[in-house]
Amino acid sequence: xxxxxxxxxxxxxxxxxxxxxxxxxxxxxxxxxxxxxxxxxxxxxxxxxxxxxxxxxxxxxxxxxxxxxxxxxxxxxxxxxxxxxxxxxxxxxxxxxxxxxxxxxxxxxxxxxxxxxxxxxxxxxxxxxxxxxxxxxxxxxxxxxxxxxxxxxxxxxxxxxxxxxxxxxxxxxxxxxxx
Amino acid sequence: xxxxxxxxxxxxxxxxxxxxxxxxxxxxxxxxxxxxxxxxxxxxxxxxxxxxxxxxxxxxxxxxxxxxxxxxxxxxxxxxxxxxxxxxxxxxxxxxxxxxxxxxxxxxxxxxxxxxxxxxxxxxxxxxxxxxxxxxxxxxxxxxxxxxxxxxxxxxxxxxxxxxxxxxxxxxxxxxxxxxxxxxxxxxxxxxxxxxxxxxxxxxxxxxxxxxxxxxxxxxxxxxxxxxxxxxxxxxxxxxxxxxxxxxxxxxxxxxxxxxxxxxxxxxxxxxxxxxxxxxxxxxxxxxxxxxxxxxxxxxxxxxxxxxxxxxxxxxxxxxxxxxxxxxxxxxxxxxxxxxxxxxxxxxxxxxxxxxxxxxxxxx
Numbered sequence: 001x002x003x004x005x006x007x008x009x010x011x012x013x014x015x016x017x018x019x020x021x022x023x024x025x026x027x028x029x030x031x032x033x034x035x036x037x038x039x040x041x042x043x044x045x046x047x048x049x050x051x052x053x054x055x056x057x058x059x060x061x062x063x064x065x066x067x068x069x070x071x072x073x074x075x076x077x078x079x080x081x082x083x084x085x086x087x088x089x090x091x092x093x094x095x096x097x098x099x100x101x102x103x104x105x106x107x108x109x110x111x112x113x114x115x116x117x118x119x120x121x122x123x124x125x126x127x128x129x130x131x132x133x134x135x136x137x138x139x140x141x142x143x144x145x146x147x148x149x150x151x152x153x154x155x156x157x158x159x160x161x162x163x164x165x166x167x168x169x170x171x172x173x174x175x176x177x178x179x
Numbered sequence: 180x181x182x183x184x185x186x187x188x189x190x191x192x193x194x195x196x197x198x199x200x201x202x203x204x205x206x207x208x209x210x211x212x213x214x215x216x217x218x219x220x221x222x223x224x225x226x227x228x229x230x231x232x233x234x235x236x237x238x239x240x241x242x243x244x245x246x247x248x249x250x251x252x253x254x255x256x257x258x259x260x261x262x263x264x265x266x267x268x269x270x271x272x273x274x275x276x277x278x279x280x281x282x283x284x285x286x287x288x289x290x291x292x293x294x295x296x297x298x299x300x301x302x303x304x305x306x307x308x309x310x311x312x313x314x315x316x317x318x319x320x321x322x323x324x325x326x327x328x329x330x331x332x333x334x335x336x337x338x339x340x341x342x343x344x345x346x347x348x349x350x351x352x353x354x355x356x357x358x359x360x361x362x363x364x365x366x367x368x369x370x371x372x373x374x375x376x377x378x379x380x381x382x383x384x385x386x387x388x389x390x391x392x393x394x395x396x397x398x399x400x401x402x403x404x405x406x407x408x409x410x411x412x413x414x415x416x417x418x419x420x421x422x423x424x425x426x427x428x429x430x431x432x433x434x435x436x437x438x439x440x441x442x443x444x445x446x447x448x449x450x451x452x453x454x455x456x457x458x459x460x461x462x463x464x465x466x467x468x469x470x471x472x473x474x475x476x477x478x479x480x481x482x483x484x485x486x487x488x489x490x491x492x493x494x495x496x497x498x499x500x501x502x503x504x505x506x507x508x509x510x511x512x513x514x515x516x517x518x519x520x521x522x523x524x525x526x527x528x529x530x531x532x533x534x535x536x537x538x539x540x541x542x543x
Contacts, residue, residue, distance in 0.1 A: 012253055014288050017228065021246070021288070023253040030250030111250045 004053070004068055005046030005078040022076060030111040031074050037106035040067035041076060062095040067106035074110055187446030189213030190220065190376055195421045197225035198384040200286040205231035210238075216448050217241060221377050224248050224290040249289030255279060258317040259296055260350045266298065269311040273353060274299045274342055276327065276363065280354035281381045283345065284388050291377060291384075299324040301335050329366040330359060332401035341397075358398035361385050365412035366405060370488070372481030373415065373441045374449035382412055383422035395428045404492045411437060411493040436499050440482040449481070480506045 010025040020038035022031045033041060039057050050068065054061040065084065072081035084092060189210050196203045206229045210217075217226045223244040230238045259279055266273040276297040285291045298321055300308045305325040312318045326335050341356030355363055364385055368378045399406050410431035416422035418433055419441065482499045485506035486492075495502065 014249065014253070016246075016249060016287065016289070021249050021253075023250060025257065028254060030246070030253065032246050109246070111246050 001049050002079075002082055003046050003049055004044040004071075004081060006041050006044040006071075007076055007078045011076070024075065027075065028112075029074075031076065032109040032111065033071075034104065034107040036063065036104045037067045037070060037108050040064055040106060041071055044068075044071075044077060046078070060095065062092045063106060065092055067108075070106060070108040074108060076108075185446065186213050186216045186448070187442040190216055190222065190445050191419055191442070193217060193226040193229060194222055194376055194380055195419075197222075197229055198285055198290070198380050199387070202228050205229050207231075208234050208237065214238065214240060216445075218244055219448055220375065220445070221248075221292045222380075224287075224292070225377075225380065228287075228290070245289055248292045249287075252279075252282060252289050252293055255293045255296070255320075256347055258320055259352065260347060262296055262298065262312070262315065262317050262321055263350060263352055265311055265315050266300070266308060269307065271300050271304050271308045271311065272339055273308070274327070274339065275352055275354045276324065277367070277381070279347070279352070280345075280360065281364065281385060283347075284384045291381070295322045296320050297322045297324065299327045301339070302326050327355070327359075327363060329363050329370060332405055333359065357385075357389050358394050361389065361413075362398050362401070362405075362409050365409040368412050368415075369408045369483055369493075372444065372449075372484030372487075373412070373437075374444040374481065376445055379412075379416050379420055379441075383416040383420050386413060386416065386422055386424045395426055399428060404490070407431070407492050407494065408487060415441060434493060437483055437493060440499075444481060478507075478510075479503070480510075 012023040012025065014021045014023070016032070019035070020033040020041075022033060022041075023029075024031065036059065040053065040059075040063075043053055043057055048056060050064050051061055054064045057064070065081075068077065068081040069084075071077050190213060193206050193210060193213065202225075206226070210226070217223050218240060223241045227238065227241040227245045230241065235242065256279065259275070263273060263275070276299050278293040278295070278297055282288075282291040282293050296317070298308070300323065302325040305323070308323055312321055312323060315321075327333075327338055330338055338355065338359050341359055342353045343356055344351045344353050346352070354360065361382070364378065364382050368375075368382060371378070373379065399409065410429060411433050413422075413424055413429050414431040414433040415437065417424055418438060480503045482503060486495055486499060486502040489502050489505045489509070491497065491502050
């Protein structure tokens with residue numbers, strides 16, 4: 001008998017006004033759990049079956065199953081929830097349709113963070129040094145700038161670069177010129 | 180439904196008191212036209228807290244952006260821990276400026292989006308810190324500062340001695356002392372012409388959450404002109420956002436020209452210092468006189484930024500146009516050198532395909 005257990009490692013959980021935010025440090029993704037999904041997730045202690053969980057939180061089993069499916073798909077359970085077979089799935093859908101107006105259905109939204117989005121980008125991270133102030137005057141040491149995938153992110157430098165046109169410290173941005 | 184509000188005024192209403200644990204009453208549908216401005220200014224989280232339930236669906240983009248900011252903050256905290264740990268292991272006395280050090284004062288995560296990690300180190304450790312961060316995986320997100328530029332009238336030792344250490348999970352993060360932080364936030368705001376509404380919220384939240392033993396005398400001690408700008412920023416937070424700063428020593432009346440300048444920039448959705456607003460360098464417009472006028476107009480200095488940077492006081496007896504002209508002239512003096520460089524075959528910057536962003540070459 002499947003007894004769901006909430007994953008706890010490498011997760012940060014924060015409460016937002018109407019939902020629970022779970023940040024997965026492994027995938028760099030954030031998951032927003034609505035109140036029903038959060039309730040199910042918090043009760044997944046590995047001791048209760050789906051039916052017992054449903055009783056414990058006062059929700060129909062179909063709602064708990066739907067929540068577990070969503071949580072499992074996002075890696076928020078220690079052990080994935082078993083997938084429902086065709087007829088059982090259909091039956092659950094019918095129940096959920098009837099419940100849709102009476103109960104708050106569980107909902108888990110996944111937000112891809114910046115780091116996760118950047119993993120797929122081309123170019124690497126590199127660094128450059130800048131000893132120029134915002135007016136382009138050599139003024140050591142003001143700020144240390146870095147490149148972001150071929151684009152210099154040094155905010156202290158003027159867009160046109162150093163006033164004297166000199167190269168400052170050895171800095172190399174492998175992505176520069178490639179994009 | 181109420182009449183649509185002027186964008187800057189709508190922003191001001193949405194942000195008034197929004198940083199408090201219990202913000203003022205909900206804002207209305209009339210705010211809808213200001214949504215792009217709320218999103219672009221980073222004020223989406225604060226505004227979302229004040230959207231009434233009955234019209235939440237119309238303002239859904241604010242909620243989505245707020246969720247994104249909350250996730251981004253958790254990610255930022257991870258990076259911050261790694262960066263501070265690396266510097267600490269390298270024996271660097273680092274201080275976190277702005278960013279998370281202010282975001283932590285807001286009642287919920289994600290209300291104050293954090294961008295880069297601004298780290299100040301003692302000037303003599305600057306190069307060493309740079310070497311440590313150069314190979315660090317989070318280097319791209321770090322802005323390293325030698326000393327604290329906006330606290331020029333204090334020594335690094337004084338500032339570092341008054342630092343506070345706050346916990347972030349299992350890590351201790353050194354940040355500015357409360358007095359230095361408030362002064363720094365104020366001067367940073369004014370140096371950049373107060374174009375970003377969230378920076379004024381930062382001042383409001385820092386002022387309202389100051390510790391019981393906050394030393395106003397120390398906060399307001401220093402170069403007189405800078406203290407006046409500090410007081411002016413506090414007055415702005417009180418006037419525009421209803422920040423509660425019940426301290427007789429902090430009383431000041433922000434001049435009208437400053438208030439007008441701020442509201443105008445907020446309405447325009449200004450997104451950077453005046454000379455940075457046109458991403459294409461002026462020298463590239465030089466060969467197209469038709470575009471030059473527009474480019475010059477885009478660069479016309481923000482009144483506050485100009486007055487601050489030419490060394491004037493907020494109570495300057497001169498018309499502000501005088502300071503804008505002085506600042507513009509100072510910048511124009513450097514133009515010939517820029518033109519010469521632009522005429523050279525190899526430009527020290529690259530132009531992206533869209534020409535919407537021009538960035539300096541990193542090997543300079």
